[in-house]
Amino acid sequence: xxxxxxxxxxxxxxxxxxxxxDGPQIGGPFTMTDMHGEGVTEQSYQGKYLLxxxxxxxxxxxxPTSLLSIAHALDALGGDADKVQAVFVTVDPAxxxxxxxxxxxxxxxxxxxxxxxxxxxxxxxxxxxxxxxARVDVPDSEAGYLMDHSAAIYLMGPDGRYLTMLRHNAxxxxxxxxxxxxx
Ligand code: NI
Numbered sequence: 001x002x003x004x005x006x007x008x009x010x011x012x013x014x015x016x017x018x019x020x021x022d023g024p025q026i027g028g029p030f031t032m033t034d035m036h037g038e039g040v041t042e043q044s045y046q047g048k049y050l051l052x053x054x055x056x057x058x059x060x061x062x063x064p065t066s067l068l069s070i071a072h073a074l075d076a077l078g079g080d081a082d083k084v085q086a087v088f089v090t091v092d093p094a095x096x097x098x099x100x101x102x103x104x105x106x107x108x109x110x111x112x113x114x115x116x117x118x119x120x121x122x123x124x125x126x127x128x129x130x131x132x133x134a135r136v137d138v139p140d141s142e143a144g145y146l147m148d149h150s151a152a153i154y155l156m157g158p159d160g161r162y163l164t165m166l167r168h169n170a171x172x173x174x175x176x177x178x179x180x181x182x183x
């Protein structure tokens with residue numbers, strides 16, 4: 001009985017140590033389409049630090065501000081920006097086709113990649129990153145509807161592991177600094 005209890009405690013301790021080392025379960029495999037219409041997976045960006053941000057091109061304020069901060073962070077990283085890939089993932093695949101995304105992200109920085117996919121693919125990657133999103137109809141607006149969405153900036157390691165998360169309104173210097181901490 002005592003041995004069983006001991007084994008059980010060891011198993012618990014091993015389990016929690018592993019969980020701590022792994023950190024929160026954020027990210028993981030995905031299959032999407034990039035803004036050039038090419039199929040991509042998490043493997044496509046292996047070896048790079050990823051700055052992952054979810055949003056949509058009709059977003060009136062939060063997305064453009066965050067993307068601009070990410071763009072400025074890439075500039076602030078200078079030559080080190082080669083080690084980083086910024087990835088914008090749409091939560092509005094109905095409107096955000098590869099063509100729309102290509103034009104949109106080019107407004108911010110030439111090195112930002114944008115991803116779209118089927119409803120199911122977007123749902124899967126959002127779930128993997130624990131991103132909430134929902135359509136909100138705005139009948140009187142030109143856009144017709146907006147997407148409510150959580151807006152953290154995720155920093156993932158070159159091995160695909162989650163490292164940390166930044167607020168959507170983080171300053172470019174904060175973003176660049178957070179990335180540099182893990183180099
Ligand atoms: Ni937004």
